[in-house]
Amino acid sequence: MIDKKSIAVLPFVNMSNNIENEYFCDGLTEEIINALAKIKDLSVTSRTSSFYFKNKTVTAKEIRERLNVATFIEGSVRASKNKIRITVQMIDTGNDLHFWSETFDRNPDNVFQIQDEVSLFIAEKLREHIGHLEIEDKLVEPINVPVAIYREYLKGRYYIMKLDVKNSIKGINILKDVIKKEPNFIQPYLDINLSYTYMGTLGLLPADEAFQNAQPFFQKAIELNPNSSRVQLNLSWIECWHNWNLEKAYEHANKALEIQPSDDIYLTISNYLTVEGKLDSAHNFLDKALQLDPFSAMNHHYKGFLLYLQEKYNDALPYLQKALELNTDLVFPPLYIGECLLFTGKQEEAVTYYNNLKGIPVTDLTQLGGLALCYAKMNDYKKCEEKVIELETYLESKNIDKAFNFLILVNVLLGNYDKAIDLVEQAFENHLPLILLLNTEPIIKPIKNNKRFKSIMLKAIPDNVNYKQKKKYKQALLDTNEIKKYSKELEQIMIDYKLYLNPDLSLKDLASYLELPANYVSQLLNLGFQKNFSEYVNTFRVNEFKERVLQKENKGLTIMAVAYDSGFNSKTVFNTFFKKIEGITPNAYLKSNS
Incomplete structure (x- = not known):
């Protein structure tokens, strides 16, 4: 609907x-x-x-x-x-x-x-x-720069949004000229940072070079306006992928979401939930990103990636292929397309796929690493060893992260578990971001319960749901800070997903969205909102009814028809809750607002 x-x-x-x-x-x-x-x-x-x-x-x-x-x-x-x-x-x-x-x-x-x-x-x-929307008096804040300079800025952004190297460099040079003329204009700094980061992430430029080029522009943007949504999102990425501080990463991402919701913020939060191993919740946020941007290649790729992590290989393939259809330069999907073929028994097809890859630079390692995985899975030790030796030559290169990742996965497939864990340890000591995504990787399953591997994962991600001891119930389930945090998260979930429109919604359903036990959510509702489950959910339904019943398109419907559309499934419950919350009957409310 x-x-x-x-x-x-x-x-x-x-x-x-x-x-x-x-x-x-x-x-x-x-x-x-x-x-x-x-x-x-x-x-x-x-x-x-x-x-x-x-x-x-x-x-x-x-x-x-x-x-x-x-x-x-x-x-x-x-x-x-x-x-x-x-x-x-x-x-x-x-x-x-x-x-x-x-x-x-x-x-x-x-x-x-x-x-x-x-x-x-x-x-x-x-x-x-x-129908009703809360609209501010101003939606576009004027920028304190001359119109001629602003038009030059639009020209620069026009070129970088073409998202290829040639046009991006052209746009960056225009924006650098804008900065010389207006050094306190924040947008060019953010766009140059965005352009370099995008090119580095997609392998269009060497990642280290791209991120180093981006850094001074981002630092200046922070000085000019630390509360910009874009600044907060970039700070969030740094906290996760550079500092491995998920708590701070969520804090900045949620702040960015409050300032101005966008699909890339939902995608980012989905990334963090993946790192924590909360894949169902990661899907929820990713679906919101896809809803806002159904033609984003990255959103389709990440949906396929999540399905790959859940070993739903046949379900993953269409999303990964759609991502490449939308953006043929996207470097991530080919690796997982090949792996999906490999792990659904199409081993020769996977080898052919990797051998025939076009447009991806050799230094990206997708072809080399993909073939190494295929030969390891097929027990072709000679060919696998040749690829492993070649991968090891990249351990001293800018592609150290990808080289380590492939070598770890290949050694697990070969059954060299101690060797694989040695490599994980080295990757951890080198502070490589691949560590954050290892715990959800299906290939890693044979070593996930290894004590040494668990120890490394917990040092990297202390809140890792895959490895921490199962939480024992305690008398005081949630502390004050947790109640505040989860209350805010729950309100956002209810707004984003309109869960209350489901007449069969249960406390357990609500708990699944928060990734908490039902006992905890019951306490959260009681202490955070001073309501039980029914009171909390039906308050949303009453507000939904009040909005719907006054809309022109619903004038021909009965009061109960609108109530059912708002999530209620009982006339008695609806009338009781409405009068309890509003102090009058639904009929009286409708008459007073006609």
């Missing part, structure tokens, strides 16, 4: 011949997406998926099916020296109804005012169409 409070903003069409106007069109689209994403309870498709449809002709039905949204915005921009004309339309994807269109003729020098005005207008019209 499509959430009626969901929207996509398609890239605005450049109606001018001037390429400069193309930068403004993309920038305006991004600003509107970012502005609408600030509205609580509104689900906004991310940039990647919206821009997938740039320069493509699509129907409302296609947008509904492919982006899973109830509404979308399309528009165009025509610019001249003294005037800019922006035309905006809002379309209901269910019936292909263009329920409003507006044209804005404005002075091109008032760029920030234009962005805010158009965003607010869209938000207000959306509220009229779908």
Whole structure:
């Protein structure tokens, strides 16, 4: 079922011949997406998926099916020296109804005012169409730089968002010039950091070189605004992958989520849950990322990766293949596509797949490591040894992390468990990030219960759910800080997933989302919210009913029909809880608000 409070903003069409106007069109689209994403309870498709449809002709039905949204915005921009004309339309994807269109003729020098005005207008019209939304007085904050400099910034961002090396370097050089002119403008620093980090992560540049190039720009961004959502997300990555401090990593990621929700923040939290071994919860957050950005190659890859970790190899393959379809330069999926073939008995097919890999540099080690895994699994010791010797030559290179990873996995497959654990120990001493993902790797299973391996894992991740002793119930189940932490997490889960709409929701269901025993969640509700399970969940249902019953599209429904749609499954329970919470009957509420 499509959430009626969901929207996509398609890239605005450049109606001018001037390429400069193309930068403004993309920038305006991004600003509107970012502005609408600030509205609580509104689900906004991310940039990647919206821009997938740039320069493509699509129907409302296609947008509904492919982006899973109830509404979308399309528009165009025509610019001249003294005037800019922006035309905006809002379309209901269910019936292909263009329920409003507006044209804005404005002075091109008032760029920030234009962005805010158009965003607010869209938000207000959306509220009229779908029901109540809390909208702030301003959605786009003006930037204290001259318009000419801002247009140069949009030009630089236009090139780096093409996400290939040639255009990224071109965009970075433009943004460096912007920084020289406006050294206190934070966005160019964040975008240069993003561009280098992306190229390093995808293997488009040597990782160490890319991250070193990014670092000074990120440090300056922290100085300028430590509370930026992008800054908080980057700090979160550093705490996890560099400092191995998951508590701090979650803290920064949740702060970024509070400032402005986005698919990459949900993806990041899914990463951390994977590190902890909480794979079911990792799926929940990843599904939210996919909902916001269904055309993100990385989101599809990670969904496939999670299924691979759960040894659901046949289920994983379509996601991994879709990731490559969306981005042929993505270096991660091929390794796991080959492994899925290998572990479903298609060993020769896996060897052929790795041998025929195209477009991935040899130094990425996917082909070399993938073949080593195949030969180890097939007990072809001679060929395996040749690949292992070659992998060992990379232990002194920039690819030390990948080399160690393959050597550990190959030795486990060969049954050389002590050798594999020696390598794990060396990787730990070298503080290699691969350590954080070893505990969920299926190939590692034969050594997971080894005392020495457990010890290394616990030193790296003290809260590792795979290796710590099973928590014994205690009299005081949760302390004050834990209650505060989990209360916040539970509220976010209820908002994101609307669990209360399930009439059969149980305390155990709620507990599974928090990865806590039901006893703990019962105590959490009692001490954190002063409610029992029924009171807590039905409060959400009452609020949902109050919102739905006043909507135009529900005018023809009975009160109980709306109550059932809001998650209640009993007339008595609904009437009792409504009067308890609101102090009046549902009928009286409806009459007083008609």
